[in-house]
Amino acid sequence: MNQRIAIIGAGPAGLAAADEALRQGMKAILFEKGQVGEGIRCAEGFFDPFRSLAPPEAAVRFKVQSLYFRAEKEYEFSAEGLRLWIIDRAKWQQHWAETLKQRGVEIREHQFISRRNYARLREEFDWVIDASGVPPVTSLVYGFRDYYLPHSLVTAQYVLSGDFSHLRDGIKVGFSPDYLGYFWIFPKTETKASAGIALLAEEYGHRDLNLLWTWLRREIAAAGLAEAGVIEKGGGLCPAKMLPRLVWGNVILAGDAAGLTSPLHGGGIDMALLSGREAAGTIARGEVQDYRERLEKIFKPRLELERELVRLWAGSSFGELERVLAGVHNLLQGKGIGPLLPLSRDLLQKAYLFFRFWRGLQKGFARG
Ligand SMILES: Cc1cc2nc3c(=O)[nH]c(=O)nc-3n(C[C@H](O)[C@H](O)[C@H](O)COP(=O)(O)OP(=O)(O)OC[C@H]3O[C@@H](n4cnc5c(N)ncnc54)[C@H](O)[C@@H]3O)c2cc1C
Structure with a gap:
């Protein structure tokens, strides 16, 4: 042809x-x-949830072994089974x-x-x-051109120099009651990492873009990295609606x-x-x-699940988010549903969906 x-x-x-x-x-x-x-x-972060991509061999920094989720407390989730590399x-x-x-x-x-x-x-x-x-x-x-902004996650990101040896082979994702989104630290080496914040798309709730950098600096300080040097400053849109x-x-x-x-x-x-x-x-x-x-x-099976998860996340209090993280963390370790008790139908639905999503990441999502 x-x-x-x-x-x-x-x-x-x-x-x-x-x-x-x-x-x-x-x-x-x-x-x-x-x-x-x-x-x-x-x-x-090179993530292959469909298990259909060749590993990015030429440029792998490390294969992610743990994800540290933080709300009030921090929970270590094993990344076993996930095809996730930092490249x-x-x-x-x-x-x-x-x-x-x-x-x-x-x-x-x-x-x-x-x-x-x-x-x-x-x-x-x-x-x-x-x-x-x-x-x-x-x-x-x-x-x-105007289609993108409301349907995008809006991000701000620094590349920092500092000591990230405590995150060896792991990445960190944190949540806050102040904004609907998340904060991340993805190490590149033991002394260099990207630290960023992403606010969810407009359809999931109000977002104040003027505070993006303020929140990011606050998160960096809360993570004990106030002294880290700034190598780069960036960010941008992640358009999330086809x-x-x-x-x-x-x-x-x-x-x-x-x-x-x-x-x-x-x-x-x-x-x-x-x-x-x-x-x-x-x-x-x-x-x-x-x-x-x-x-x-x-993309449908995965995106539908993700959208449902975002909707439930957007409709959750910070306290509920904490309990879902704690509950699913417990469940994945075979320790029962303790943190989810007393169990409401709503909380059960949220925890179940997150559990299903995590399992999808570990075992792969069905492709259409
Ligand atoms: C802060 C931030 C962090 C992110 N972190 C991750 C992550 O960890 N993992 C992940 O999976 N995704 C991440 N993303 C999203 C990811 O970067 C994008 O989804 C991905 O790069 C999209 O690839 P693309 O090829 O469509 O576009 P791009 O990677 O943006 O590539 C577009 C290319 O087109 C070129 N170009 C632009 N305009 C022109 C023009 N007029 N003429 C010629 N060339 C042009 C650009 O120079 C560029 O090389 C992140 C996004 C942001 C903003």
Whole structure:
């Protein structure tokens, strides 16, 4: 099949699309505005809940062994069974781009696709896969840029230098009664970590974006890291609702551009990979009209569960959250439901759903 494809953006979605295009024998050219791996804002957790991705071997910092959840108290959940790694994303993307080049994909760096050359690209190529992140070029051209913010988790993140040896092979996720969202510390090495905060999408409750950085600094201080040095400051949107329309003429949206991150935690590397792969695959099969339906089918079981979990989380008091964490922690250790007593139907439902979700992470979610 001699389809010519232009791909905008060499993030996970764009690289996966290029890889699949190559596999399908199509000619793909990848356009990246900077250098591959430059300017990434990410906590670098590579999570494969569908068990359908190759481990990111070229750039693993460590495989996560424990998740420390903190509400009032801290609970250590074993990450056994979870396919979760902390990676060096820049290195991972650069290594992948290099192998793609060797296999014949043309990657043009420092090629910013503006509105003007977007039109030219669409004329010159049979298909354009827009994997330019959020907001994507296509949204500027068609005027749907404003779709993303209300449907996104909003994050703020520092990369810190300090002593993170106590978290060896573990990551930390914390909650607060002050905001609807979570705080994280993901170590990169024993002396470097990303520390960030994510507020859930608007549909789950009111959020005050002006306080994002204040809360983050407060969490960092509460974690005993007030003295840590700041190496980088960043953050951004994690769009968590798939766009109603993913194909615009001969342009197909993939990854963040398509609104594909987890509504629960905002992680999106896995869905970027799967949607990038699927975008190129549907072109090869001549089934572009089914692209959105295919993605719905693939992601639905997990996303429905996550949305339900977010709704219950949003409707919980901080005290209930504490009891659910404590209860599920106990259950997973075979110690009964003590912290959940006295048991109400509501609390049981919340704990059951979280338990089911955790089991899904350990054993994999059914794919459509
Ligand atoms: C603070 C933060 C922390 C996160 N942590 C995690 C995490 O730990 N785990 C996880 O799974 N997800 C995480 N995410 C989400 C994750 O980073 C994204 O879901 C993922 O990067 C999406 O991949 P993508 O390829 O769609 O887009 P991107 O990774 O954004 O890639 C887009 C690419 O397009 C290029 N580009 C943009 N515009 C143009 C243009 N006009 N012309 C040419 N090139 C262009 C960019 O330079 C970039 O290389 C985090 C997000 C944030 C904001």
